[in-house]
Amino acid sequence: MITSRTAWDLGSGPSAGAAWKTKDLAPAGRGQDRLSTGSGAGASPRAPLLPALLHHKILSVSWPDTANPRGLCRALQALRDTRCKRREEPRPRAPTPATEEAPAAPREPAATTALQAAPSMNLEKAGGRLCSGKRASLPAARPFPVIQEVMASMAHLQKEKLRLQEELLELQEKLAAQENSELSLSFQLQGQVETLKAKLLEQAQEISRLRSELGGTDAEKHRDLLAAENERLRQEMKACEGELRELQRQQQQAPCRDCPHRQENAELQEQLSQLQREAEEARAKLVELDLEVQQKTNRLAEVELRLKDSLAERAEEEERLSRRLRDSQETIASLKSQPQQIKYIIKTVEVESAKAKQALCETQSRNQYLLEQVGMQKQVLKEMEQQLQSSQKTEAQLQAQIMMYEAELERAHGQMLEEMQAMEEEKNRAIEEAFSRAQVEMKAVHENLAGVRTNLLTLQPALRTLTHDYNSLKRQVRDFPLLLQETLRSARAEISQAIEEVHSTNRELLRKYRRELQLRKKCHNELVRLKGNIRVFGRVRPITKEDGEGPEAANAVTFDADDDAVLHLLHKGKQVSFELDKVFPPQASQEEVFQEVQALVTSCIDGYNVCIFAYGQTGAGKTYTMEGTAANPGINQRALQLLFSEVRGKAADWDYTITVSAAEIYNEALRDLLGKEPQEKLEIKLCPDGSGQLYVPGLTEFRVQSVEDINKVFEFGHVKRVTECTNLNEHSSRSHALLIVTVRGLDRSTGLRTTGKLNLVDLAGSERVGRSGAEGSRLREAQHINKSLSALGDVIYALRSRQGHVPFRNSKLTYLLQDSLSGDSKTLMMVQVSPAEKNTSETLCSLKFAERVRSVELGPVSRKAELGSWTSQEHLEGDSPGSTAPPGRAHTSPSPGQLSSRSASIRRKLHTSGKLRPVPL
Numbered sequence: 030m031i032t033s034r035t036a037w038d039l040g041s042g043p044s045a046g047a048a049w050k051t052k053d054l055a056p057a058g059r060g061q062d063r064l065s066t067g068s069g070a071g072a073s074p075r076a077p078l079l080p081a082l083l084h085h086k087i088l089s090v091s092w093p094d095t096a097n098p099r100g101l102c103r104a105l106q107a108l109r110d111t112r113c114k115r116r117e118e119p120r121p122r123a124p125t126p127a128t129e130e131a132p133a134a135p136r137e138p139a140a141t142t143a144l145q146a147a148p149s150m151n152l153e154k155a156g157g158r159l160c161s162g163k164r165a166s167l168p169a170a171r172p173f174p175v176i177q178e179v180m181a182s183m184a185h186l187q188k189e190k191l192r193l194q195e196e197l198l199e200l201q202e203k204l205a206a207q208e209n210s211e212l213s214l215s216f217q218l219q220g221q222v223e224t225l226k227a228k229l230l231e232q233a234q235e236i237s238r239l240r241s242e243l244g245g246t247d248a249e250k251h252r253d254l255l256a257a258e259n260e261r262l263r264q265e266m267k268a269c270e271g272e273l274r275e276l277q278r279q280q281q282q283a284p285c286r287d288c289p290h291r292q293e294n295a296e297l298q299e300q301l302s303q304l305q306r307e308a309e310e311a312r313a314k315l316v317e318l319d320l321e322v323q324q325k326t327n328r329l330a331e332v333e334l335r336l337k338d339s340l341a342e343r344a345e346e347e348e349r350l351s352r353r354l355r356d357s358q359e360t361i362a363s364l365k366s367q368p369q370q371i372k373y374i375i376k377t378v379e380v381e382s383a384k385a386k387q388a389l390c391e392t393q394s395r396n397q398y399l400l401e402q403v404g405m406q407k408q409v410l411k412e413m414e415q416q417l418q419s420s421q422k423t424e425a426q427l428q429a430q431i432m433m434y435e436a437e438l439e440r441a442h443g444q445m446l447e448e449m450q451a452m453e454e455e456k457n458r459a460i461e462e463a464f465s466r467a468q469v470e471m472k473a474v475h476e477n478l479a480g481v482r483t484n485l486l487t488l489q490p491a492l493r494t495l496t497h498d499y500n501s502l503k504r505q506v507r508d509f510p511l512l513l514q515e516t517l518r519s520a521r522a523e524i525s526q527a528i529e530e531v532h533s534t535n536r537e538l539l540r541k542y543r544r545e546l547q548l549r550k551k552c553h554n555e556l557v558r559l560k561g562n563i564r565v566f567g568r569v570r571p572i573t574k575e576d577g578e579g580p581e582a583a584n585a586v587t588f589d590a591d592d593d594a595v596l597h598l599l600h601k602g603k604q605v606s607f608e609l610d611k612v613f614p615p616q617a618s619q620e621e622v623f624q625e626v627q628a629l630v631t632s633c634i635d636g637y638n639v640c641i642f643a644y645g646q647t648g649a650g651k652t653y654t655m656e657g658t659a660a661n662p663g664i665n666q667r668a669l670q671l672l673f674s675e676v677r678g679k680a681a682d683w684d685y686t687i688t689v690s691a692a693e694i695y696n697e698a699l700r701d702l703l704g705k706e707p708q709e710k711l712e713i714k715l716c717p718d719g720s721g722q723l724y725v726p727g728l729t730e731f732r733v734q735s736v737e738d739i740n741k742v743f744e745f746g747h748v749k750r751v752t753e754c755t756n757l758n759e760h761s762s763r764s765h766a767l768l769i770v771t772v773r774g775l776d777r778s779t780g781l782r783t784t785g786k787l788n789l790v791d792l793a794g795s796e797r798v799g800r801s802g803a804e805g806s807r808l809r810e811a812q813h814i815n816k817s818l819s820a821l822g823d824v825i826y827a828l829r830s831r832q833g834h835v836p837f838r839n840s841k842l843t844y845l846l847q848d849s850l851s852g853d854s855k856t857l858m859m860v861q862v863s864p865a866e867k868n869t870s871e872t873l874c875s876l877k878f879a880e881r882v883r884s885v886e887l888g889p890v891s892r893k894a895e896l897g898s899w900t901s902q903e904h905l906e907g908d909s910p911g912s913t914a915p916p917g918r919a920h921t922s923p924s925p926g927q928l929s930s931r932s933a934s935i936r937r938k939l940h941t942s943g944k945l946r947p948v949p950l
C-alpha cells in the first residue's frame with residue numbers, strides 16, 4: 030500500500046526509493062489519489078516507463094482502475110506533461126549522440142503520432158486486456174480516445190524501457206570495456222616500463238661495453254706510440270738516406286777500394302731497408318688501428334643514435350599514454366555523469382508507475398553496483414595514476430641516469446681529446462728531440478768521416494806495404510807445401526835417426542842394466558859372502574814367570590856394551606863369552622830383529638834361496654821369534670809383508686807370484702800342515718825333469734796375495750804343529766815347522782825369470798834327554814829331534830868344508846832344505862837362549878853350537894881349521910860327557926792321538942772358505 034507520504038517521497042529524490050521499495054503495490058482505487066498528488070507536484074516525467082513496465086507484465090494485474098475517469102485523466106495529463114518535458118529536455122548522452130539524437134527529434138513526433146494514431150490492433154489488445162476484468166463495470170470505455178492515448182503512452186514507455194535497457198547494457202559493456210582497457214592499459218604500461226627498463230639496462234651495458242672497448246685509450250695510446258715510433262723511424266730513415274746520399278756522393282767524389290766504409294755503407298743500407306720494412310709494418314699497423322678507432326667511433330655514434338631513438342620512442346609512448354589517460358579520465362567523468370541521468374529517468378518512471386518502482390529498485394541496485402564499480406574503477410584509476418606517477422618517476426630517474434651517462438661520455442670524450450692533445454704535444458717534442466739527436470749524430474758521423482778520411486790518407490801507404498806483404502805471404506803459402514814436404518822429409522829422417530839413437534841407447538841401457546843387475550847381484554852376494562853365507566844371530570829372551578823365582582831364575586847372561594855381537598854367560602861361577610854376528614838382548618823388539626834379517630828376505634826376490642832357522646832349547650823363544658804373537662808378529666809374517674811391499678814396488682817391471690807351503694817334520698816324518706790329510710807322510714823326491722831339483726809330491730802350496738791370506742795360513746799351520754807338554758815348556762814344540770815361501774818373478778822387459786825360496790824354520794826344541802826327563806815315546810821324539818839337528822850340523826860342516834859329499838839325506842830336515850842350504854843360498858841361524866840361571870847348561874850348548882857354525886863361515890883357512898874341531902855330536906853331547914845316547918834319540922814323540930784336534934777343523938775352514946788355493950809345488 031502506498032501512502033501519501035511515500036508518494037511525496039518519490040518526488041523528493043533517490044533517497045526515497047528505499048522506503049518506496051518496501052511498499053506493496055497499491056490497489057488501483059486508492060493509488061489514484063496519490064498519483065495525482067505526485068503528478069501535481071510535477072517532479073518527473075513518468076510516462077515513458079509505463080510501456081516498459083507493461084512489457085515486463087509488471088502492471089498486468091495492478092493497472093489503475095480505468096473506471097475512475099479522474100485518475101485516468103490525471104495519468105494522461107501526467108503523461109502529456111512528461112512528453113512535453115522530454116521534448117524540452119535534452120536527451121541523455123548516448124554512445125553515439127550525434128547519430129541518435131538527430132533522428133530522435135523527428136522520431137518523437139512520429140511516435141507521438143503513432144501513439145495518438147493509436148494503432149487499433151495493439152491498443153485494442155492492450156485495452157482489451159486492461160479492461161478484461163472490468164468490462165462489466167466499464168463497458169462504454171473501449172471507444173474512449175483516452176485509452177488509445179494511454180496505450181500509446183504505454184507503448185512509448187515500453188520503448189523507453191527498451192532503450193534504457195539498451196543504454197544500461199551499453200553502459201555495462203562500456204564499463205567492462207573500460208575495465209578491460211584499463212587493465213590492458215595497466216598491463217601495457219607495466220610491459221612498457223619493463224621494456225624501457227630492459228632497454229635502459231641494455232643501453233647501460235652497451236655504453237659500458239663501448240667504454241671498455243674504447244677503453245681506456247690503450248689502443249689509442251698504442252696507436253699513438255706506434256705513430257710516434259713510425260715518425261721517429263721515418264725521421265731516422267730520412268737521416269740515414271741523407272747520410273747515404275752524402276756517403277754515395279763522397280764515394281763518387283773519392284772512390285776508394287777496400288775501404289771499410291763500403292762495409293759500413295752496406296750495413297747502413299741493410300739497416301735502412303730494415304728500418305723501411307719496420308716503417309711499412311708500423312704504417313700498416315697504424316692504418317689498422319685507425320680503422321679500428323673509426324669502427325669504434327661509428328659504433329658509438331650508432332649507439333648514440335639508438336639511444337636517441339629510444340628516447341624519442343619513450344617520449345612518444347609517454348605522450349600516447351598521457352593521451353589515453355586523458356581519454357580514460359573523460360570516459361570516467363562521462364560515466365560519472367551518467368548515473369544522475371539514470372536516476373532521473375528512474376524517478377520519472379517511478380512517478381509514472383508504481384510498478385516501475387520494482388524495476389527502479391533493481392535499476393538502483395544495479396546503479397548502486399555500478400557506483401561501486403565506478404568506485405572500484407576510481408580506485409584502479411588511482412592506482413594506475415600512482416603507477417603512472419611511479420613510472421614517470423622511474424622515467425625521470427632513467428633520464429637522469431642517461432643524462433649522467435651522457436655527461437660521463439662527454440667527459441671521457443673530453444679526456445680522450447686532452448690525452449690525444451698531450452700525446453700530440455709529446456710526439457712533437459719527441460720528434461724535435463729525435464731531430465736534434467739526429468743532427469748531433471750526423472755531426473758526429475761527419476767528424477768520424479773526416480777522421481776516417483784522414484786515416485785513409487795515412488793508411489794508404491800502410492795498405493800498399495800490407496799488399497806487398499800479402500803478395501809475398503801468398504808466394505810463401507804457394508811454396509809452403511813444398512817447403513813443408515822438404516821439412517817433413519828432413520824431420521822424418523831426423524826422427525828416425527833419433528829413434529834409432531834412442532833404440533841403441535835403450536839397448537845400451539838394457540845391456541848396462543843387465544850388467545848392473547849382475548853386478549848388483551854379485552855385490553849383494555859379495556856383501557852377503559862378506560857377512561857370511563851362514564850368519565848366526567843370538568837372541569836372549571827375558572826372564573818369564575815360567576822360569577820361577579829365586580836363584581834358579583837369576584839372570585846369567587850379560588852383554589858387552591861396546592860390541593853388540595858379544596854376550597857373556599855366567600855358568601857355574603865362570604863367565605864364558607861368545608861372539609856371534611849379532612846378539613839381541615831381551616829388550617830387543619821384534620822389529621829390531623827383523624830389520625837385521627830383512628836383507629836376506631829381499632834377496633829371495635832376486636832369485637836366491639834363503640833359509641832362516643830358529644834354534645835353541647825348549648822355551649828359549651824360537652816360536653816367539655819366528656811367529657810372534659798376533660799383536661807383535663815375528664819374522665814369518667814380517668818377511669811376507671816385506672815381500673808383498675817389495676813386489677808391489679817392482680810391479681812396474683816385474684810380475685811376481687808368491688806361494689806358501691807349510692810342513693812339519695815330526696819323528697822324521699814329513700807332514701803337510703796345509704793339506705787335507707795332515708797325518709799323511711810325505712816323501713821328498715827328485716824332479717823327474719832331470720834338473721836335480723827336489724819336490725814333495727802332495728805338498729799343498731797356496732798362492733798368497735794379502736796379509737789376510739798369510740794370517741790364515743799361519744793360524745792354520747800353527748795349530749797343526751804338534752805340541753806336547755814337557756817338563757821344561759808347557760807348550761813345547763815337538764817338531765820342526767817349516768814355512769816355505771816361493772817367489773817367482775818375471776821381468777816383463779827382458780823376459781828374465783827368477784825363483785827364490787825362503788825357508789823359515791822353527792826348529793824343535795833342543796834339550797838334553799836326561800834333563801827333560803823324557804822317556805818312552807817322548808824320548809823317541811827327543812831322539813828324532815836331536816838327530817835331525819845333528820844332521821843339520823853335519824850338512825853345514827860339509828858345505829863349508831866344501832866336501833864332495835854333503836849328507837843332506839841324513840835327515841828329512843836337511844834333505845828338504847837341500848836347495849836352500851847349497852850353492853849360493855843364504856842361511857841365518859837365530860840362536861835363542863834363556864837367561865835363567867837354571868838353563869845355563871842348555872844356553873852354553875846352544876851358544877857353542879852357534880859359535881862353531883859361525884866360525885865355519887869365517888874364511889877358508891880358519892874354516893877349515895875350525896871345521897876340524899866341530900861335530901854335530903859335540904853340540905848335543907859336549908856339555909854332557911856322561912851321556913851315551915845318540916843325539917837324535919834324546920826326545921820322545923807324542924802319540925798320534927795327542928795331535929791337536931783343532932787342526933782338522935781349521936783346515937776344513939780354510940778349504941771351504943776358498944781363501945787358500947792349492948798350487949802344485
Ligand SMILES: Nc1ncnc2c1ncn2[C@@H]1O[C@H](COP(=O)(O)OP(=O)(O)OP(=O)(O)O)[C@@H](O)[C@H]1O
Pocket residue numbers: 569570571573615645646647648649650651652653654758760761762763792793794795861
Ligand atoms: N824375546 C821375548 N820377549 C818376550 N817373551 C819371550 C821372548 N822370547 C820368548 N818369550 C816367551 O817365552 C815363552 C817360551 O817361548 P817359545 O814358546 O817361543 O819357546 P820355544 O823355544 O819355541 O819352545 P819350544 O821349543 O818348546 O817350542 C813364551 O811364553 C814366549 O812368549
